[in-house]
Amino acid sequence: MLAKKALLTFGTKGSSLIFGFAVTFFVARSLGPERYGIMGFALAFTGFFTALGELGFASAHLKRISENKNIGRCIGTFFSIRGILIALLLTVSLLVIYFIKKFGNGFETKTHEIVIYIFLASLVFKNIVTTITLTFDGKLETAKSQLVEFVMMFTNAVLSIFIAIIMPSIILLAGAILVSAVVALTVALYLFRGYPVERPTSDSVKSYVSFAAPLAAVAVIRPFYYYLDTLLIQAFNSSKDVGYYYGAQKLPNFILLISDAVLTILLAAVSQFYTKGDMGAMRELCKKAERYLSLIVSPLVMFLIVFAKPVIEILLGSQYLSSVPIMRFLLLQALFLTIGRPASVLIVGIGRNKLYALEAILEFPLMIIFYFILIPKSLFGVKMFGYGTQGAALTLMLMSFIGFTASKIIAFKLAGVKLNKRIFFHSLVALLSCAGVSAAANVLSFNSLMFLPLFFVITCVIYFGALWFTRQINISDIDFFNRMCNVKDMKNYVKAELKMRGTN
Template sequence: MTSKLAKGSFLLVLGAFLFRIGGYIYKVAMANLLGPSGYGILSFTWPLQNFLIMIATAGLPPAIAKHVSEYYAKDDPEMVKAVISISIRMMIALGLVFSVVIFVLAKPIAIGFFNNSQAIVPFQLIALITPFSVIVGALRGTFQGFYQMKNILITRAFELFFMVTVAVGLVFGGFYVAGAVVGTAVGFMMAMVAALYLFQRDVRGKINPPKKLLARSRRQLTTYDKYRVAKMLIIFSVPVVITGLAELALYDTGTLVIGHYMPSSDAGFFNVASTVARFPLIISMAVATSVLPAAAEAMSLNDHTLLRTYILQSYRYVSFIVMPLCVGTIVFAKPIISLLFGNAYIPGAQSLQILAAGMLFFTLYTISSSIAQGLGRPRLPMYVLIFGTTINIILSIILVPAIGINGGAIATTIAALVLMSILMWRTLILAHVSLPIVEFGKIIIASIAMGVVFLTFPQTKIYLIAALILSPFIYLGILSVIGGLKSEDVRMLYKVSSKLGPLSAIVNSLIRLIERFAR
């Protein structure tokens, strides 16, 4: 019953992990090539780039995923095609408009807000990204709706490979921050090429019935029908895009406020900390991507048992993996930053410790948000996120001038805690589901106990590597002893082990050792 969710989530977790590693290669390379000041300027472009993409896509990819999943389950290929084609047209039009807008506003933003003339050209080059990113976003939403998670990973692989290689080459060639931005544009362009090919290969046949079935299965949509589809998409997507913008504000308020009040090098320190702290989000994003169409399908089938299973499994998968990751990050913040970005960025270590806790809260919020969208309640995360983002903005403006970059980290963490508490509570009530508190409590206890063990380790790179090797044994061992390991966890571990190649034998030995404690 949970195989669709588990398989989709696992593929995305595995692929997103590799993608994030590649993203770290990109950021590590940029941080070392550009230095804290140049990297700080590059970090200013990311909030603007993400904001522009979110506005241009109008929040439609989640809407595409939801409605494609529903109409395909109802065997209505014409409505599936209408959802896809109308969404793509809307997104392309918006993408072109906002590309012009950001090009015109680049200079006023760089000079007026950041007081940095070196940011003008990189901001202008952001306009190159939007036309390609909106098409990629629409096609990824389509793949999500058909549970074709592998195709999403393929497009991300193309995006990453060309982004990294082109950006590094251009920065080496002397194009500084502008070269890094152009690399991102090329990455999206090649991802678009891959997505179009995969759409033709894997989706076209699903929405075009064979000729012998065409006469009795096809119905022509009228202009009014298409208007209703567009209205349906907009009604769903408007709160989603507002939610997305608020989410971006939650992520990037610290960087923007620091960029306004402090030198760009401080923004570089903060962005390094934020980048590392967000690592666990690849887990929650992968599960959230799978649970949205899964929840929508369960709702359309009126199957509460299936819905409850999807929800509980989603929270458990995320907590099971993310909690020990966050604890380990808090303990080894300095050597992590030193290993990845160099000693020049160690001033961001304390911010990383604070943000690691905040991202733990935000991962659970992310799952709740996706479930709420799948249940047809996109306004709920929107309202909660707007409230939390407002708290973050107010606290950042107060705390950053007073205590520096740590103020931005504290503001983000407090806001994330508020978001998680409110939305998780409301989503569970909406779905008529109760969390097994004792099970989740055991995960927390095992993670904290592991962290206490690692507190005795010296804060060096060698001991960090040792902790990475020992952490699965310590964490799973403690979890097994206190009765927190379930039989489904063991099955998931075996599935993960089967993908590890030569390491599978060693990992399987560990799993068999703890399997006897599983419930």
């Protein structure tokens, strides 16, 4: 059943990939790098405040719900805490904007400011949506949470493409994101009917706070990982460079959605196994998650690295070719983050969140040092490397590798989960397969962009064929995917879950 839940989430993320491609294709071309960069900057600016709406309580809610605690009490506690956090997010962000305008240089243009306000409103609605969907995820009711996400993505895609074609406007495109969040909230509230909500007690609040407190530091640091690079590029370079960087982030971010597909499911499952004392099942689950993520992601990452130039031309247009080297670094970052996430989830799932937080805190100053050495040309009169956008991407790649290594070591020390050396073999085979297809295409002069989908299919055939020949995959893997992809079973599962109502 966990496999079907994961597949359903993969399906939603796959839809997100398709919608995202379509939106990026039309929006990036209609706006151009400079105006596209304004959207990227506004997203990064508001993204810095996301931590205030979370502060580790999302993981706490998933943990407590998955432990089969009093569901109504858990929901009431989380909703109360989240309401306070959303109010805090809104208050702090508006104060920061006020001080920037009052005592700083303000924003580069009025458009920057308007888009920031719209994104801030979207952020509030999205926080309310996730307050509900996290309850679905904690109860492993994946169909409900994925339906909400699908509705939000579909609404945004339709509105954004329409605006990009008919009347390309940054403000209207930002408004499309806001409208999609409101529509998603409506669907989430409908699916939430029948769930019990009880008044929180001091004990329930303490339970959430005790789990979330160590993770709060990680939540505060996380926006720096996601958004500081964009803000520094805006500070040391220009909106046009932000546009190149924002465009380069699209495909790597879509790949990270694949690991997101199993993240919440895996955390809930690991927590359940740990609560039952079944360490063997917990270890096996994490090993399988890591292996299958590597099998799926490796050929995709390597193909995009080898064929980065034509992919950028198709997705963003020739005006974004400066995004090519940036995207290659970010793709490697996505690979390390994806295959390292099962280990990170295990650390949190067994309640060692303080250790997980310590890892993030220790890595944070190193990331800041890399940023200020690699991005600016000079700092306080001292000459730096001045790699700009590529320096930011290189920093993220290095930090993801360091984080992957640290998480694997901690997971081994805590639960005996060894490093699966096969994942490196997967990447090597994928790279060689892509390189071979690229070389053959050059020799045969098949350089047209229309051949790119065919090249990917051939690459996958060579990749999986080589893994079969070297016995890295076998008939049991094929059976696993066949069972997971059974359409009839999936249809019955989704129908049954959507009919369910929350119970104690």
